[in-house]
Amino acid sequence: MVFSSFEFLFRFLPVFLIVYFITPKKLRNAVLFAGSLIFYTIGEKWYVLLLAASVLVNYLFGRFMYRRIDEGKGRRQKILLICALLCNFGPLFFFKYSGLSDKLPLGISFYTFQIAAYIIDVYRGKIPAEQSAISLGTYLTMFPQLVAGPIVNYSEVRKNLSFRTVSPGRFEEGIRTLVLGLGAKVIVADRIGMLWNNIGMIGYESISTPLAWMGAFAYSLELYFDFAGYSMMAIGLGKMLGFEFPVNFRFPYISKSVTEFWRRWHITLGRWFREYVYIPLGGNRKGRVRTFFNMFVVWSLTALWHGSAVNFLIWGGMLLFFMTAEKLFLLKALEKSRILSHLYLILVIPVTWVAFAIPDAGRLGVYFSRMFPFFAKPAGVVNQWDWLKYLQDCWQLFLLGILFSTPLPNLIYNKIKRKAAGTAVVAVILAICIYYMAISSNNPFMYFNF
């Protein structure tokens, strides 16, 4: 059940909200836990057992392991930590990398990271072990962020797990955030994604160089609005239930370097790797060589987290290459010109996303040969003017995507959101979303027009 479906928005969610709000506050965690398990079961059936087992196992490990900082840690803590991490990363490894299962349980990459963070924090004495299995389950399985993040730290929601209120004003704010996130996904991402599909349909060997670049930009916008939109919806849903989730995207495309980009993109993932891998390895405090080694480890793991196909390694390698270059000399050079540094980022990131998008190394090579045609002659029939047609079809979407990649619309919205104009804007976005969802859900001919 994706958030941008009628089934979720007008069936599951309202029923859940009614049950949730008529339940006394004390029992709301149980309702949310049960609701999340139902949500997961609708999508994944038996894998819900894996999720429930993860809650139970980590609850027990946490309880047995926890000692206050002043009590010190013994051998037992270390052994328990290692066992717990094996229990968490074992299934992730099995499903994602062993090749023994062709299906990945929904959200496993996200919830594994969340619960691993919890266990490590308990080990470190940063947070006390959760005394209630229901509260821990509520935290881990919470349906707004279960499937696609943000990766919420236990410490961020701990207070709200034991006490939270939802005022009408906050509920309204949550709905508005949900609508804006829905708009990002349905109005921009899903539609500009059609261009990327069309390019696949033509075949990479037959596209002109301008179209290859247009495709890279379109895919970059699709990925951003899809993912950031989903995170926004999660944040909005969280607000409606009384939680405050961390921001996951902060206008990444206005960055001036790849390093900065990754501080603004999928922030909660970057934070996880920094907190639980990079800093424990010594971060940048152990000399230059060690710093680069640590970066290498972090980016190899980041690449692997996204997937096990070879293109993810190419993608991670590209990012590592640019970040290392930036650390060595490029950042200094880029600092001299704002325009040049923006241009650099806007050209480099889409190239990395192309590597992210095309799982087959051979076909990826063909795509790159069309983006950079000076190295290889095209193998197929190239229609030199193909890009004009697609530009005609998509230029409004590109403008919309570029505009909303900057902070400007957000600034304007924050100024008007308490006024009638703000309400009108959200209402119109909602209506457009419903319109696009309606003509694509029930009507196979919208997206499958041949």
Add this chain to the structure above:
Amino acid sequence: MAIKKILKCKITILLLLGWFFLSLVGFWGKDTVYARYKINVKTTPYFVSVFEGVHDGVYPWSQNTVSSWEKWDEAAKVSEKELMLERWKERYITVPIREAQDIQQEAVPENEPLEFVTVDRDYFSDAIFIGDSRTVGLFEYGGLDDTTFYATVGMNVYDLWNEAFCEIDGQKVTLEQALTAREYGKIYFQIGINEMGRGTVDGFMEAYAASVARFRELQPNAVIFVQGIMKVAKEKSDSDAIFNNAGISERNERIAALADGVDIFYIDMNEAVCDEEGNLNAELTFDNIHLFGSKYGAWVDFLLSHGIMKNES
């Protein structure tokens, strides 16, 4: 105080009101205005048909509640009845045997049906291609530069004559206007996949045959090629209840029956792009429905080997 706070939740209230009232509208029209939209109540609210209606130009106050394909379905039923009536007449109204024999003799064509011959690319210089996205692909990647193409993504036989999708001197015109503007030697027609799932096969054929008749009327001297609908790849065919090769074959058989061997010919490019099982070869496609840009050559080659040279008498 509490009520005042709640009233400030304008989007929440708008959402609930909109949901309620538009669902009422959708429910009220579910057997009339919105009858063509199927709502699965378990997953979909009734207001969805209202939005779908807006997309198709159908509003609660619309008089015309029949979809473009339903008319053809009705027409097909009428033709079916007429056909039955004719058969009934044949059977029960006795025709003098001699006369019947005369008619039969007359029906034998004077000439043998024309054979396909190999032609060169100049053959297409006075040809026009009419169709859907597949024909758009042929236009973009087939390299037939001097040929006229009137095709657009999503085109179907029901909308073929109402939509202004042809371009003449930068002006968008209807197909009828476009076919009136110039004389063509050959008309290549491939359409029929977008129609699947809408209406019956009989209705589709009724509309298809009517379109072919219209071509004949507007271009009396052109050779008309009705092309078999290109198949989809196995993966698609096996997983889709609507867009599958059994359905395509059923339509193609009926289309083939329109050929008369004199000035209407059936050609099926599937033999150039399908595997032994009759599915679109998976290596030729990304989305299982369209050829890669670089593979349209196979279609062009097929057309080159299936020309018709009219006997000039």
